[in-house]
Amino acid sequence: MNKGIYKIIENKCIAPMVYKMVLSGDVSHITAPGQFINIALEGFYLRRPISVHDVDREAGTVTVIYKVVGRGTEAMMNMTEGELDVLTGLGNGFDTSLSGDHAVVIGGGVGVPPMFLLAKELIAEGKKVTAILGFNKKEEIFCEDDFKAIGADVIVATADGSYGVKGFVTNALETVEAPTFYYACGPEPMLKALYNASELDGQLSFEERMGCGFGACMGCSCKTKYGNKRICKEGPVLRKGEIIW
Amino acid sequence: MVDISTTLSGIKLDNPVIPASGTFGFGYEFADYYDINILGSISFKGTTAEPRFGNPTPRIAECTEGLINSVGLQNPGVEKVVNEELPHLAKFYKKPLIANISGFSLDEYKLCAEKMDAVDQVGIIEVNISCPNVHGGGISFGTNAAAAASVAKTVRSVTNKPVYIKLTPNVTDITEIARAVEAEGADGISMINTLLGMRINLKTKKPVIANKMGGFSGPAIFPVACRMIYQVYEAVNIPIIGMGGVRSADDVIELMLAGASAVQVGAENLVNPYACKDIIEALPEACEKYGINKLSDIIGGAH
Numbered sequence A: 001m002n003k004g005i006y007k008i009i010e011n012k013c014i015a016p017m018v019y020k021m022v023l024s025g026d027v028s029h030i031t032a033p034g035q036f037i038n039i040a041l042e043g044f045y046l047r048r049p050i051s052v053h054d055v056d057r058e059a060g061t062v063t064v065i066y067k068v069v070g071r072g073t074e075a076m077m078n079m080t081e082g083e084l085d086v087l088t089g090l091g092n093g094f095d096t097s098l099s100g101d102h103a104v105v106i107g108g109g110v111g112v113p114p115m116f117l118l119a120k121e122l123i124a125e126g127k128k129v130t131a132i133l134g135f136n137k138k139e140e141i142f143c144e145d146d147f148k149a150i151g152a153d154v155i156v157a158t159a160d161g162s163y164g165v166k167g168f169v170t171n172a173l174e175t176v177e178a179p180t181f182y183y184a185c186g187p188e189p190m191l192k193a194l195y196n197a198s199e200l201d202g203q204l205s206f207e208e209r210m211g212c213g214f215g216a217c218m219g220c221s222c223k224t225k226y227g228n229k230r231i232c233k234e235g236p237v238l239r240k241g242e243i244i245w
Numbered sequence B: 001m002v003d004i005s006t007t008l009s010g011i012k013l014d015n016p017v018i019p020a021s022g023t024f025g026f027g028y029e030f031a032d033y034y035d036i037n038i039l040g041s042i043s044f045k046g047t048t049a050e051p052r053f054g055n056p057t058p059r060i061a062e063c064t065e066g067l068i069n070s071v072g073l074q075n076p077g078v079e080k081v082v083n084e085e086l087p088h089l090a091k092f093y094k095k096p097l098i099a100n101i102s103g104f105s106l107d108e109y110k111l112c113a114e115k116m117d118a119v120d121q122v123g124i125i126e127v128n129i130s131c132p133n134v135h136g137g138g139i140s141f142g143t144n145a146a147a148a149a150s151v152a153k154t155v156r157s158v159t160n161k162p163v164y165i166k167l168t169p170n171v172t173d174i175t176e177i178a179r180a181v182e183a184e185g186a187d188g189i190s191m192i193n194t195l196l197g198m199r200i201n202l203k204t205k206k207p208v209i210a211n212k213m214g215g216f217s218g219p220a221i222f223p224v225a226c227r228m229i230y231q232v233y234e235a236v237n238i239p240i241i242g243m244g245g246v247r248s249a250d251d252v253i254e255l256m257l258a259g260a261s262a263v264q265v266g267a268e269n270l271v272n273p274y275a276c277k278d279i280i281e282a283l284p285e286a287c288e289k290y291g292i293n294k295l296s297d298i299i300g301g302a303h
């Protein structure tokens, strides 16, 4: 973990109520895709946990994508310049060594952002990547082109059928040929549906309300088949086989 | 050179800053961030006889200048704490520790106190009496003077280490509880624990916390803590470890003026992992600013 002051380089709207923020500062503690950062906002007591979407190690920047859902993210939405106090390098992240040769990365809504850095790293390791991006409707889609640009096969699923495959990410997963492993992040009902729908092994990323984000308060604990874990420290990524549902 | 050392029941602390139980785990994880040996002491996570998972999540709700937690005393149980967590902490921290113990019955307090008594590095046993008594209709030990006194007496009878009773602020007259535990041989008082609070999510129209209520702490409760420490200082003749919303060197000085001999930092560790370090480093300068040469001289100075 690193606590540092990060400069806001960019903060722009990429879909309705969804913003992409680029921060510059020390990125050396971000060691795996699927990790998150914890952002202090003036006027709010607790930090806001947001997944790492991308890291540029040469430029020293970290990118996050967040949805405006409450007062904290509403305050973030209007920031165009200035500095933020941020904790980086939090959580365990995804393990790319588990993927086999054809990984499916699955993101639902604001679960899509962390899958981008993961897909990038898997592709850099020479693996085939299919990205399934789930959204409610066409207007809400973001990042589709980014995944295409790095060489992933992209399937977009929309719940209302206004774009791509009609239905949920589980419907899209059925159409993927010879997948070896999946990685998923999204709302819990989506994760649970995936868990039940597919025989495939995978890693899933969870959310919980956090006090600290770095393992000190036990605010985010969950039970697993291998004992209690803190979503912020031993998570947010859990292996399918340890999840109790 | 300003002298920022202080003393608790004959144990000399290099400075009065102690991370509060439940906000610092078993300490060693913070050793990744800074040298934790600078701390005056460490009050580690509340320990119970049996392992506890704690309450269902969500356990955390944000508040203006604070948070509500309903962790529910998640801990691996006293055996594992003594055999695994404390030896691990001992690799990074060499000074006397404050062992925070909890119980849901007198027997449980007794067992935890006996186990902690056997640990050399434990300097003080801090007894959290905010838990409900399972044999007393679920009423918290800490909200009834007789029940609080019975815990003090029980723990006192099984250890020669200093016993500090940690008081809950959720009472009508905190001085009555303080006097009752002093009469049963408590060596000191820790105060305050969290205030019972609630937040409601306007979208779901239900409480944010799964257990509905939880413990409110953070800077918002500082004035309540200050007032209660001031009152208890006048009521008893044993030292007080003060806490509640401390986030700066100025806050430390203020609680010491109210009557605290040392100060714990809780919620602030969660939003700033370097909080205790920052406060310790700022203390000498803050003392100079207020014309203080020896910090321990100001204990109770506001009276």
Ligand SMILES: Cc1cc2nc3c(=O)[nH]c(=O)nc-3n(C[C@H](O)[C@H](O)[C@H](O)COP(=O)(O)OP(=O)(O)OC[C@H]3O[C@@H](n4cnc5c(N)ncnc54)[C@H](O)[C@@H]3O)c2cc1C
Pocket (backbone or CB within 6 Å): A036, A046, A047, A048, A049, A050, A051, A052, A064, A065, A066, A067, A068, A069, A070, A071, A072, A073, A074, A110, A113, A114, A206, A207, A208, A209, A210, A236, B061, B062
């Ligand atoms: C590990 C992790 C990674 C995340 N990654 C992303 C991401 O990449 N993009 C994104 O848009 N969102 C992400 N979230 C969710 C994001 O943290 C919340 O949407 C955000 O904290 C809401 O803040 P607010 O002040 O706008 O909402 P409010 O509801 O006003 O917040 C009140 C409190 O609840 C907490 N809270 C509210 N919703 C959540 C939630 N879903 N999870 C955890 N805490 C919450 C807030 O942090 C704050 O303490 C992630 C959450 C976690 C735990």
Ligand SMILES: Cc1cc2nc3c(=O)[nH]c(=O)nc-3n(C[C@H](O)[C@H](O)[C@H](O)COP(=O)(O)O)c2cc1C
Pocket (backbone or CB within 6 Å): A211, A217, B020, B021, B022, B023, B045, B046, B047, B069, B071, B073, B100, B128, B166, B192, B193, B194, B215, B216, B217, B218, B219, B221, B243, B244, B245, B246, B264, B265, B266, B267, B268
């Ligand atoms: C997440 C959390 C967990 C806590 N766990 C314990 C505990 O196990 N035992 C205990 O005596 N107090 C516990 N407390 C109370 C604190 O030690 C402290 O008394 C209280 O939070 C007031 O200080 P603060 O305002 O600085 O947080 C906990 C507080 C928080 C925020």
Ligand code: FES
Pocket (backbone or CB within 6 Å): A209, A210, A211, A212, A213, A214, A215, A216, A217, A218, A219, A220, A221, A230, A231, A232, A233
């Ligand atoms: S949020 Fe504090 S331990 Fe996970």
